[in-house]
Amino acid sequence: MSGSYALLGMHQSELDAVRGRIRDFLATDRDRFGWRPAVDSWLSRWDADFSLRLGEAGLLGLTIPESYGGRGSEHLQRYVVTEELLAQGAPVAAHWVADRQVAPTLLRFGTEEQKTRILPQIASGHFYSAIGMSEHGAGSDLAAVKTKATRADGGWVINGTKVWTSGAHHADMVVVLARTSPADPEARHKGFSQFLVPTDAAGVGISPIELLSGEHHFNEVAFTDVFVPDSEVLGEIGNGWHQVTAELSYERSGPERLLSTMPLLLAVIGWLSSDDVSPSPSVTAAVGDLGARVISLRQLSTAVARALEAGKSPANQAALVKDLGTRFEQESVDLVARLLDDVEAETGWRPTPEIAGLLRDARLHQALFTLRGGTNEVLRGVVARGLGLR
16 A cells, blocks of 8 residues: 555655544544444435534545645545545545535635635535536436526526435535536537535425435435526636536545445454354455455555646546446445355354444445446446547
8 A cells, every 4th residue: 555655755654644543533433422334424424513523623624725724635645534434434424525526626616705715614514515417317418417507697597407416405505517508519518617506595496315215315406596696606607517527536536436335344354354253265265355356446546546636637537446446336245245145154153233234224325336426337438538439
């Protein structure tokens, strides 16, 4: 691991210190407040108080400059903190979208007033945001978005519907991608803009989309004649596609694209290595294969972190990380289930209730892994175009 850090110009001791801080924080916080590790915690575990405590500990808003209330740290330090939060299944959903996507987008494209107003709230854990991209009939093909923003006196009027909008029912704001000029069949990616829309604005309607389990993470968000002043335009009118592409590099390449099931994997590995269980060589080899795949995927993900640190927009590499990482997440659930069946058949030992619960939750979320953030099928098209194959 130290090699990948060196490529980013980081000293191993710096990153070890950051990792030690977040581990100490999580151990203390879990003992005091009693949260339990969860699979897919960045979507499924909303805990506003946890986000506040993380901010108070100086472990949120790490890449936000100090002048805007952040820590002014390098991107890889945030990466290390994110790894630990995900691996331990901490309840991070409340601040996730704002810290991961909205903050870097504001830093790159936002006005000074927007940065001054919003970034300190993100860094302290007080601000929650959702992203309004996908639509009925469009899905991962963002060029097919039909939500429109029409010019009005002093601003814009938005009409349309977004779907699969994670956390919108809790969010203070939705970052909305809308068409601001007529569609051009010859240039499908032109004519889009982004807007910062408060969820309590007149004309915003939020309806839940529940999982089969009854969990409520996703929403349909309808915009009916929603007025947005010019001050809430994000970036430049007509530059929305470029901005969204840059933003998605943060969404698609992070460790959450390969570590959503890590609390389950760590719990199983810990159980298999206990004195109570004696796994066969085939089970041990399967666990070793899992570990090797995680290490390889992590190398790809940190390569994107290096590019982001250098100010680049590695959209193709991020799409590849998301494809490979989320497929691993899905396959890891099936592999763990088979491993547990094999161990029970060989030894008669059954997994602990904690492992059984984590596996159940992983099954419920398994289908989501390759869909959110752009379906893997669409992302393969992105990679192919980047390689000049399409």
